[in-house]
Amino acid sequence: MAATPQDMLGARLPRKEDLRLVTGTGKYLADILLPGMLHAVFVRSEYAHARIRGIDTSEALALHGVVAVYTGIDFKDTVKPMPQPVVQPNLPARYPTFWPLAIDKVKHHGEPVALVIARDKYVAVDAAELVVVDYEELTPVLDPERALEDGSPLVHEEDGSNEIFAMTLTGGLTEEEQQRNADAVERIFQGADIVVKERFRVHRTGITPMEPRGVLCDWNDADGLTAWITTQRPHIDRLALIDLLDIPGEQVRVIAPRDQGGGFGVKAPFYRENLAIAYAARALKRPVRWIESRYESLMNVGQERDQVNYLEVAARKDGKLLALRNRGVADNGVGTTGVYWGFVMPFLGAVEMPNAYTWEAGDVRLRVATTNKASLTPSRAFGHFPTRFAIERAVDMVARRVGMEPSALRRMNLVPSLPYTSVTNEYYDSGDFLRVWDNLMAQVDLPAFRAEQAAARAAGRYLGIGFGCGVELSGVASELLVPMENQPGYGAATVRLDPRGKVLVFGGDAPGGQGHETTTAQVVASLFGIQASDVVVTTGDTGTTPFGSGSIGARAGSYFVSAVAEACGELKDKITRILAHDLQIEASVQHFEFKNGEVVYLGDRSKRKSFRDAVERIIMFPINMPEGEVGGLEYTAFFEAAKPMICFNADCCIVEVNVDTGDFEIRRWVTSEDVGTVINPNIVDGQMHGAIVQGLSNAMFEEFVYDERGQQMSADFEHYKLATAADVPDIEITYATTPCPHTPLGTRGIGEGRPSSVPGALTNAVCDALAPFGIEIAELPLRPNLVWRKLREARGEG
């Protein structure tokens, strides 16, 4: 079924990327080979916390084939330490100072201590084994709550405290104002019919992209540094390399390979390994490559969540939610990761805590503690997986207390109309939460389910239903991104028309498999009335693309395609201005139609020109032009919405629990989504499937585990368990969309926050099934072992 160009927006086109990806002809970082390339291996700390008494590299250096061995001290006077403004948020925090390799002290198991460069990877690994580090083990800091107590050992001694960041979202700029607001919240709690109070614990889990990190740096004195990096943010990495290595800006080019095996946030920070490799390439004047092993990856990145929330909710007995009060404590890990430092995720998680519900007031506070663990790194559902779990569970607890259906209580408390500003001052721009909710409920026959549940219980079987929903960021506006990360939020795209009627699009973000080539091509094809196959999309090369803050926060469907659409609009204006001149008619762009490869004058359809000829005339034959026009067809547009934008989704889950073993089976998962205008339903479905599976896998299986000495116990896939296809249910995705009024096409960015409503919905379903036992679960991971233990406790067997 060939879609006509006008149907392109919303067409289920197969992805342009897929043929090369599924036939093994994609080109990833590890496929790029340069003559004379050297191979790097990091020697990593065996301890969570230890003083380095000495490092002996002599045996490693003596090994045939070894080119260089660096230790921390080699960088101390040659690269600038982090923090530097480009990799540091605009938030007040105790930023630890660090260099690419540990100096004097190691602060987590897996921290880089030495860097070996050799002619091949085998020799490099051999040499890494010969580097002898003399450690004096120190007491590790592993529990974030205890880390904040007086007398705790310190991760970063110079800071005098393990509290890297703390904040209150209670409102008010002074302590007095905040106290006044906190008192107002307290008065609501005093007068409330119902108060639910619980400690919610979410474990350390996150994301494991199929392709780990990697970097290849090439230096020559004429052009400077070219760095191929597995990254979501090549333009930010470029600035970081310029600033930290003190290289003139014209001498640094960063290229994110076109094919990347996923990012999901892990490839958004600026990493110390990249800086070390760039330094080595410059020092050695040879290409140097580092490809991360899975073991290193699981020890160093993708670790997120890991938070305790002491949440109280005040409600009326009719189910109206009144106020929330939360005291969050997040485990930051070591905090030596550029751009995010760890605490930026829990910060946003606290902001997003109120979710889609109306509250009269909120008192939300957060403390973040450094520990001797890997730094938190962004992992899709940036920051708010723990807070969303807490709030969605607490809402169900309120419903149980007041004797209401949780779904009815949710609907009653959903923000009824937008725009709306939450009690934590988050702006929700547009959409229709109630319509999304009603669409979800239309997929689920709740009375029939309750009847089935009652019959099953009578037969000794335990079914449960659970709900959850989520307001998610659709792109990250400058208004949020500048204070949060010191970076702009706008989307940028260059659209270049080719004299042969093809279109080249250049974007500075760097996707990792989301299908941007396809969605962008569909947008361009629909606007110019051509085929998606006529459009080529280039991303990720700072040498050819306009500045972009990166593939983060669902920016593609919100900001990037909007910039593309605006650039196309400018070019259509110019094409029609010149075509009107050539046709000797008074007309502007709205009098023309771009359709089926032609530009047609609507006033007289015989006046038309093929798209290719119209374009070629302007690029190649710029004579007899209208007054003031020059030739050429290329435009760079920057799109910035005035306010932050959102998307919204809701989940329903049905489970059956085996009350003998605690095993549970997900029998149904159905969703309702407001993703705005859909560009390609295949791609949107895929985003939702992937995000929901990630949410389930995080909630049930995945867990980064440290032992009492801070040793990482989960650094392989035997121990860090990922869901397989057989472990997840069929997922029924349904849509109730409202076009976004703030983007030119009505599109919304999707996928980033989507996993976060999953653990609440799942756990709510399990607790609904176990309601006869009075079981409320407030911790993750949700595993049969835990459910079984709760059942034993409920039966008085524990």
Added chain:
Amino acid sequence: MFPARIEHYARPRTVAEALAALSRCEPGEAIFLAGGQSAMQAIKSRMLRPQALVDLQAVAELKGITLTGGALTIGAMTRYADIARDARLGGAFGALTDAASHVGDRQVRNRGTIGGSVCWNYVAACTPTAVLATGGRMNLGATSGATRSLAADDFLLGPLETARQDDELLLSVSWDAPAARTGSAYAKWGLVTDALPVIGVGVSVTQDASGKCVQARVALAGLAGGAQRGPAAEVLLMGSAGDAATIDAAFAALAAEADTHSDLSADADYRRQLIQSLGREVAQRAFDRARA
């Protein structure tokens, strides 16, 4: 994941060539490569640093499943996938197909071998447990030309430990013709589908004409001591009618005395629960197969 230097690699085509290749190496310095699903990971992570690899994949005489008058011989290099899909292996050998069907994923099942698994004898593994439950025998050949046959009970010594000597090659695993009315089964529980067993249970039973259980073997996977027999359950099953109450009691007794441990996957108490719930299901299936 880059191995340490490996000095020699041999790809023999016969058992004689394989043993000859082994005899050219210092004792303990060569590793036989079967399907490579465990050994290659260990070599790449440098947990193992062999001087030589003797790759058995081209040795045709080590492959295949033979049933002669009810007696079963499975060549050491026979893949899980071949065992899983052999329609002749029901009933008394049901535990073997149960186990082979859910080892790892498809890729693993099409490369991994029965011999590789029992010789590796990983702490939590399905195949050694199923072989132990069904009373298989390990047939070994040595570089000297000598051969010997060991019961699984004597061969499987503990995690990553077997009675195989450095100069020996496992040739096959074999079973005598089972008595009439024998059935076996195996199942495991893991967090994700087809993961390594947190607990695995294998059961083999024989009933006499009256339905009385006259032979019972129970084996467990997932304990810190590796694949092991469960005599506490066996004694209760023996002489019973294979009824639900006896099965419950047998696995309650086994769970109570099993030396379970807590780790990332499950706590010690939950492992006991799994022994009971899985044991019940597996024993029931074994009796059903005995009766069929």
